[in-house]
Amino acid sequence: MWHRMAKRGTILAIVLVFIACKSLSQELSHQVMVPAAGVITAGSVDLSQTVGEAVVEIFAFEDYAVTQGFQQPSMIFRSGTKPEGTGVKAYPNPVSDILTIELFGETARSFVITIVNIYGSVVRNEELNFMGPYWYKLEEPVEDLAPGLYLVIVFSRDKVVRRTIKIEKM
Numbered sequence: 001m002w003h004r005m006a007k008r009g010t011i012l013a014i015v016l017v018f019i020a021c022k023s024l025s026q027e028l029s030h031q032v033m034v035p036a037a038g039v040i041t042a043g044s045v046d047l048s049q050t051v052g053e054a055v056v057e058i059f060a061f062e063d064y065a066v067t068q069g070f071q072q073p074s075m076i077f078r079s080g081t082k083p084e085g086t087g088v089k090a091y092p093n094p095v096s097d098i099l100t101i102e103l104f105g106e107t108a109r110s111f112v113i114t115i116v117n118i119y120g121s122v123v124r125n126e127e128l129n130f131m132g133p134y135w136y137k138l139e140e141p142v143e144d145l146a147p148g149l150y151l152v153i154v155f156s157r158d159k160v161v162r163r164t165i166k167i168e169k170m
Contacts, residue, residue, distance in 0.1 A: 082135040088154045094168040097143045104135040110157040118149045
């Protein structure tokens with residue numbers, strides 16, 4: 001009888017050690033730390049890179065890009081001329097399916113973009129970081145939101161940009 005209880009205790013102790021090890025272990029994500037990175041902007045193409053990243057191939061077509069490699073670059077294809085100065089736009093208004101939030105500026109900046117409903121509840125939240133001049137169009141799907149009024153609040157971490165835009169969801 002003692003022998004069985006000792007065996008159960010040993011098994012229980014081993015299981016608890018495995019659970020503790022799993023809960024305290026670390027996971028390796030598919031991200032690269034960016035202590036020495038760079039962003040190059042040429043016209044309507046942005047290329048970002050980090051030191052030590054694997055080779056990345058880019059096959060660009062009209063509306064999309066196919067890439068391969070450990071760290072996928074962010075490439076945004078745009079048509080038109082980059083707006084002058086620093087600003088924020090949100091359109092269309094009223095919106096039914098996709099809300100476009102356009103950010104542009106000449107200086108590196110970090111943004112927090114929050115969409116809140118008329119009751120003040122946050123329904124979307126996103127952070128964006130730009131390392132140099134930027135022109136970015138964030139396309140936010142809103143078809144799952146209830147019809148009504150929403151506020152798009154955009155502010156920069158350095159407190160230079162602060163904009164609140166009222167949007168009607170149809």
